[in-house]
Amino acid sequence: MLKPRPAANNAIEVTNLTKYYNGNIAVDGISFAVTKGSFFGFLGPNGAGKTTTVRMLTGVIQPNKGKALLSGLPAGSIEAKQISGVVPEMANPYIDISAWHNLMLMAELYGMPGNMAKERAGYWLHEMGLFPRKDNLVKEYSKGMKQRLILCMALLPDPQILFLDEPTSGLDVQSSRLIKDILRSLNAKGKTIFLTTHDMDEANQLCDYVAIINKGSLVAVDAPEKLKATTDSRHSVEVSFGNPIELDSLEKLAGVREVKKQGDKYRLYTNNSGQLAISLAKYSESNGLTLVSLNTLIPSLEDAFVALTDKEETDNG
Numbered sequence: 001m002l003k004p005r006p007a008a009n010n011a012i013e014v015t016n017l018t019k020y021y022n023g024n025i026a027v028d029g030i031s032f033a034v035t036k037g038s039f040f041g042f043l044g045p046n047g048a049g050k051t052t053t054v055r056m057l058t059g060v061i062q063p064n065k066g067k068a069l070l071s072g073l074p075a076g077s078i079e080a081k082q083i084s085g086v087v088p089e090m091a092n093p094y095i096d097i098s099a100w101h102n103l104m105l106m107a108e109l110y111g112m113p114g115n116m117a118k119e120r121a122g123y124w125l126h127e128m129g130l131f132p133r134k135d136n137l138v139k140e141y142s143k144g145m146k147q148r149l150i151l152c153m154a155l156l157p158d159p160q161i162l163f164l165d166e167p168t169s170g171l172d173v174q175s176s177r178l179i180k181d182i183l184r185s186l187n188a189k190g191k192t193i194f195l196t197t198h199d200m201d202e203a204n205q206l207c208d209y210v211a212i213i214n215k216g217s218l219v220a221v222d223a224p225e226k227l228k229a230t231t232d233s234r235h236s237v238e239v240s241f242g243n244p245i246e247l248d249s250l251e252k253l254a255g256v257r258e259v260k261k262q263g264d265k266y267r268l269y270t271n272n273s274g275q276l277a278i279s280l281a282k283y284s285e286s287n288g289l290t291l292v293s294l295n296t297l298i299p300s301l302e303d304a305f306v307a308l309t310d311k312e313e314t315d316n317g
């Protein structure tokens with residue numbers, strides 16, 4: 001868990017935050033803090049309560065219990081909205097006007113002087129690779145272009161805290177890489193980033209802290225490397241052969257805890273991946289097989305995530 005820190009250092013402070021929908025609990029009294037300047041990942045399976053949490057933090061909905069502060073200001077207040085930007089899960093720019101026009105409307109909403117609005121809109125459209133298409137109607141934009149525009153709109157007021165609810169979901173490699181690079185450089189300039197994602201690789205690459213939420217409750221808040229370390233029994237070796245083999249014969253190798261077939265590969269879980277890699281090379285040779293690939297893998301954030309969310313499942317019966 002995050003160590004308690006002086007409140008002045010916290011960009012986000014959540015205490016016992018709770019939300020019910022029609023009597024069903026969606027977010028179950030969660031508490032955590034995000035230090036200013038952090039890149040914070042909020043992870044969890046579908047329906048875990050991520051979007052509900054983001055919506056409470058950005059003032060779209062009211063919690064039933066508990067409170068959230070952004071730099072000490074009550075979430076949802078005008079002051080809190082002025083220091084935060086949001087890329088929601090379902091965001092809708094106006095599609096019958098141009099990207100440029102959308103940005104100018106956004107600037108007006110924030111009471112931004114015209115020159116500043118134009119300068120910032122131009123800057124972010126360039127950064128997002130949209131400038132040449134700025135005068136196109138948004139309905140002519142692809143999904144990836146729309147998402148980049150939404151990010152431009154969120155960044156226009158130069159927020160200190162940026163909330164993003166699965167910003168790269170469904171985007172191609174180039175678009176999502178561009179967005180990730182921009183988020184990294186914003187964070188390097190001191191912005192606090194709160195990112196929900198399903199993509200464990202993304203969280204691993206970007207976040208210095210992650211919280212894992214499952215069925216409305218937090219199951220872990222820690223640095224990704226520390227979470228991985230808690231699942232040290234999940235060391236594994238991934239192997240593929242050029243010939244068909246029996247899965248049982250892999251299960252019988254010394255030190256193997258479990259074998260899973262994954263596409264054209266096998267993943268063998270063990271406590272000693274180095275030793276197992278040697279056994280697999282010998283196994284391949286003595287059975288006259290062609291070894292196509294052999295990789296030792298340390299536990300991934302995904303492994304930690306599955307272990308933590310499965311554990312919850314078992315604990316709850």
Ligand SMILES: Nc1ncnc2c1ncn2[C@@H]1O[C@H](COP(=O)(O)OP(=O)(O)OP(=O)(O)O)[C@@H](O)[C@H]1O
Nearest residue numbers: 021022025026044045046047048049050051052053
């Ligand atoms: N407007 C709503 N009315 C009723 N129930 C809702 C509403 N929004 C969310 N819920 C319920 O609250 C729970 C949490 O949903 P939420 O959208 O926060 O999950 P999520 O973690 O964002 O999931 P996903 O990964 O699918 O986006 C779910 O059980 C969902 O059905």
Ligand SMILES: [Mg+2]
Nearest residue numbers: 050051052089
């Ligand atoms: Mg969601």
